[in-house]
Amino acid sequence: LFARPWIFIRGVPAMKFLPPEGPPEVAFAGRSNVGKSSLINALVGQKGLARTSNTPGRTQELNYFVPEGYSGEAGDLPPMALVDMPGYGFAKAPKAQVEAWTRLIFDYLRGRVTLKRVYLLIDARHGVKKIDEEVMDLLDKAAVSYQLVLTKSDKIKQAALAKLLEETRRKIGKRPAAFPEILATSAEKGRGIDDLRAAIVLAASA
Ligand code: GTP
Numbered sequence: 001l002f003a004r005p006w007i008f009i010r011g012v013p014a015m016k017f018l019p020p021e022g023p024p025e026v027a028f029a030g031r032s033n034v035g036k037s038s039l040i041n042a043l044v045g046q047k048g049l050a051r052t053s054n055t056p057g058r059t060q061e062l063n064y065f066v067p068e069g070y071s072g073e074a075g076d077l078p079p080m081a082l083v084d085m086p087g088y089g090f091a092k093a094p095k096a097q098v099e100a101w102t103r104l105i106f107d108y109l110r111g112r113v114t115l116k117r118v119y120l121l122i123d124a125r126h127g128v129k130k131i132d133e134e135v136m137d138l139l140d141k142a143a144v145s146y147q148l149v150l151t152k153s154d155k156i157k158q159a160a161l162a163k164l165l166e167e168t169r170r171k172i173g174k175r176p177a178a179f180p181e182i183l184a185t186s187a188e189k190g191r192g193i194d195d196l197r198a199a200i201v202l203a204a205s206a
């Protein structure tokens with residue numbers, strides 16, 4: 001699956017533009033700039049597939065990616081879709097804009113029937129923030145399976161990463177919908193990418 005090229009098929013600015021429920025979806029959520037789009041590019045091995053940027057607020061819609069070669073007709077649906085999400089917690093855009101994104105993110109996470117797994121990305125330099133806890137509360141309540149990923153692991157020392165992993169494990173220990181294993185990745189160095197691919201394939205086929 002990940003040996004094939006992936007393509008962008010649709011950007012969704014609001015719930016009413018979502019594609020009909022079809023293949024299992026795996027979504028990437030997290031604070032702005034945490035590295036969601038970069039991680040998708042690392043997973044598929046295509047640098048420019050999802051647009052990335054130094055400045056937070058780059059991804060502004062739910063962007064759907066699928067492996068190339070499926071017509072999308074009934075009977076020829078792709079085996080899964082990866083969904084890049086706008087970041088949350090970004091306050092520098094106009095208020096109405098931020099509200100619309102937040103709405104879309106929360107509605108999608110809570111209400112998408114074909115959403116099989118959420119990858120909740122946490123910047124390894126910053127750890128879990130209050131807004132991440134709120135997203136986990138929502139996912140636990142909606143019984144949507146999620147797994148935490150510590151991103152940009154190349155930016156911190158091994159010992160600090162080990163400590164953060166331990167701390168974060170404790171934080172999610174009692175959360176019903178959290179997958180117990182936490183992954184550490186670096187889109188830059190390729191670290192943890194094989195493990196994440198394997199986890200995604202399992203989650204999508206469950
Ligand atoms: P929004 O769409 O704005 O919410 O951001 P995003 O979460 O999609 O982040 P994006 O992938 O655009 O990356 C943000 C910045 O972090 C970019 O400058 C990336 O190059 C950088 N970045 C992402 N992943 C890594 C990583 O693993 N290591 C390092 N060092 N930098 C990274």
Ligand code: MG
Nearest residue numbers: 036037058059
């Ligand atoms: Mg992005």
